[in-house]
Amino acid sequence: MSMLTFAGVHAHYGAIHALRGVDIHVEEGEIVTLIGANGAGKSTLMMTLFGQPRASQGSISYQGRDITRMATHDISRQGIALVPEGRRIFPRMTVLENLQMGATFAKPEHFDGDIKRVFELFPVLEARQAQRAGTLSGGEQQMLAIGRALMGRPTLLLLDEPSLGLAPLYIKLIFRTIEALNKEGMTILLVEQNAHHALKVAHRGYVLQHGGIVLTGTGKELLASPEVRAAYLEGGAEISHA
Amino acid sequence: MGLLITQPKGAAQRLKDGVGAALIALVLGVPMLGLATADVGGALAVITRWPLLAGFVGVVFVGRLFFQWLIDIFSLRKKRREQARPAVAKSRPWLTWIGFAALGLAVMLPIAFSGNRYVIDTATTVLIYVMLGWGLNVVVGLAGLLDLGYVAFYAVGAYSYGLLSTHFGWGFWQTLPVAGLLAASFGLLLGWPTLRLRGDYLAIVTLGFGEIIRLILLNWTEFSGGPNGVNSIPRPTFFGLPFKPDSDDGATFASFFHLEYSPDHRVTFLYYLILALALLTNLFVSRLRKLPVGLAWEAVREDELACKAMGINVTNIKLSAFAIGAMLGGFAGVFFAARQGFISPESFVFSESATILAIVVLGGMGSQLGVVIAALLLVVLPELGRDFSEYRMFLFGAAMILIMVWRPGGIIAKREPTLRLGAAA
Ligand SMILES: Nc1ncnc2c1ncn2[C@@H]1O[C@H](COP(=O)(O)OP(=O)(O)OP(=O)(O)O)[C@@H](O)[C@H]1O
Ligand SMILES: [Mg+2]
DSSP: OOSEEEEEEEEEETTEEEEEEEEEEEOTTOEEEEEEOTTSSHHHHHHHHTTSSOEEEEEEEETTEEOTTSOHHHHHTTTEEEEOTTOOOOTTSBHHHHHHHHTTTSOGGGHHHHHHHHHHHOHHHHHTTTSBGGGSOHHHHHHHHHHHHHTTOOSEEEEESTTTTOOHHHHHHHHHHHHHHHHTTOEEEEEOSOHHHHHHHOSEEEEEETTEEEEEEEHHHHHHOHHHIIIIITTOOOOOOO | OGGGOOSOOOHHHHHHHHHHHHHHHHHHHIIIIIEEEEEETTEEEEEEOHHHHHHHHHHHHHHHHHHHHHHHHHHHHHHHHHTTSOOOSOOOHHHHHHHHHHHHHHHHHHHHTTTOHHHHHHHHHHHHHHHHHHHHHIIIIISOOOOSOTHHHHHHHHHHHHHHHHHHOOOHHHHHHHHHHHHHHHHHHHHGGGTTOOHHHHHHHHHHHHHHHHHHHHHOHHHHOGGGOBOOOOOOOBTTBOOSOOOSSSOOHHHHTTOOOOHHHHHHHHHHHHHHHHHHHHHHHHHHHHSHHHHHHHHHHHOHHHHHHTTOOHHHHHHHHHHHHHHHHHHHHHHHHHHHSOBOGGGGOHHHHHHHHHHHHHHOTTOHHHHHHHHHHHHHHHHHGGGGGGGHHHHHHHHHHHHHHHOTTOSSOOOOOSOOOSOOO
8 A cells, every 4th residue: 555645636726727637656665756847736736635725536545544635734744744835934933943833743752853853954054043034045944944844753755846946065965865864764755846866866756747647657767768858857848648 | 031041150140140130220210219209398399219219129139130040940951951052042131131120110110109099090001001912912913813803802801890790799800710711702703704814804804893892882782781881890809808998897908907098009909900910911921922832823923834734723723812812801801890990882992902903013013021111102102292282192193103113123023032942152
């Protein structure tokens, strides 16, 4: 049984049909990467998992439970954390309070250890812990968003473009972190524009186009696929089949 | 604020700290305690009261040392955990000092101005607004829900006491929790339908809610007395001892303590009562702010979706802010009814909501001390302006504009973090 399954999921924003029958599955312990052009529906797919928007058709199940109609906060409490597109940190609260918020539903006894780990990962957050999060630089905010998600000790971590706005050195760090977390047993679903990097760390990947999955395979297969190379690695034409 | 100071202080440092607090108390105390006016042979003369001032400064000094000592004890365990981490933000002990100095002054005020009914009455009014400001602060400042109908909860509290005491003979202390619960339920009543609203839309609905409550009180004559309001509301007693002239039916406050009856007793008692209620409110809210629910209020204000995605039940968090804010408003209402002895819908008009909101905004959203300063300004300025008769409201408005120009974020704009790890260097 898969950890996470989307079965024929459709989603709408009013009249906009953003997901058109998506079928994906994520196995425990995997890193799965989702790539696709701007507006393909990658972020929508992640948010639909949280019921924002709700799937208008199809079903989503997590660890054998149907979560299609579950309240957003209950879905998160199943052990799913999200680093959302656009970071969405709490700007007027301090860095430390942001991290504390992420730990709301983790056991209090883990707090000290977890925050130490986040600070080891991103030392700049430790130096800035009392600063208002909104005054962090863009890259620092991205690190905070990731740190905040980790504070909840998720079993499944969703990352929506974690490398966005980061310097190359930090992009490397993020991908190394993703691999390290995965080795410790965390399952990861990753959306990236940075397809090359993302497919390299991924066990498997999906290509999303116009709200539907058009291609799937292992990370290596996708990296080698001429269609993916043409569309996402060298830039250019869409993949020409349904 | 105990979290601000995590370094154990040496004796010299402690003394310095205590002297600093005492100095501030001295500076503040000279005009307010050291000097007073008195009627000397028909003419007004300035008298000095240095012993009183010295006592006050001494109390602040010793209190500060004691406070320091308490902090050291409580922060010991925390500190050990924190030592590994480098220093972070500066703490702002002067804010704490001002807070304690203000508290000291508030406690001393009826003694300093004993017999001056006008001052104590005005100070009581200030404290009512401070309490209302602290209550509304939960809703507006922390949870970010713009509420223009806050006076409705104040009215619910006031009418609860007014009606329960006149019809059923309930006492002040008996009514207090019931009125708080009732006001909280009205908070939920307002919260439910407005859960999905934000900003301007929420403001309009809450404004309407406040007006509905007032109109019901105005028009449902059999229930609330309509425009005539509720009369002869019993005054609170001092643990069962009424404040009234000696008579044959039982002990009074004056007879029990072998004092000569004076109406000032009740005025002073009411002042200390609202001071205690306001302080409890402050402690309660400061405490909540450091609990997960308080942190969640602020997080919901910042980003609802992000909160939901980390498991926060946004509905419950918002409702709890509405309910707790309303409850505190209800408590203040009970006090108001007990103090006035008479209430009518006229006391609960929209401009009251606006004043309370102005106190919160002017004070700097979320700042407890800012609310005190703003309440003081908003109550005292119009009083001082009485000499200017027609220009009074004009001056008042100009003062408010100047403050907002001078400090756009409110008088105390900086928000205190709820949690710090590193020891302040
Ligand atoms: N809140 C919304 N309301 C209306 N339409 C939306 C909303 N969010 C997304 N859309 C539309 O849904 C489609 C999918 O958007 P989505 O954000 O999922 O794309 P994406 O694959 O994440 O793109 P990007 O790589 O640019 O982040 C787009 O056409 C977008 O315009
Ligand atoms: Mg996106």
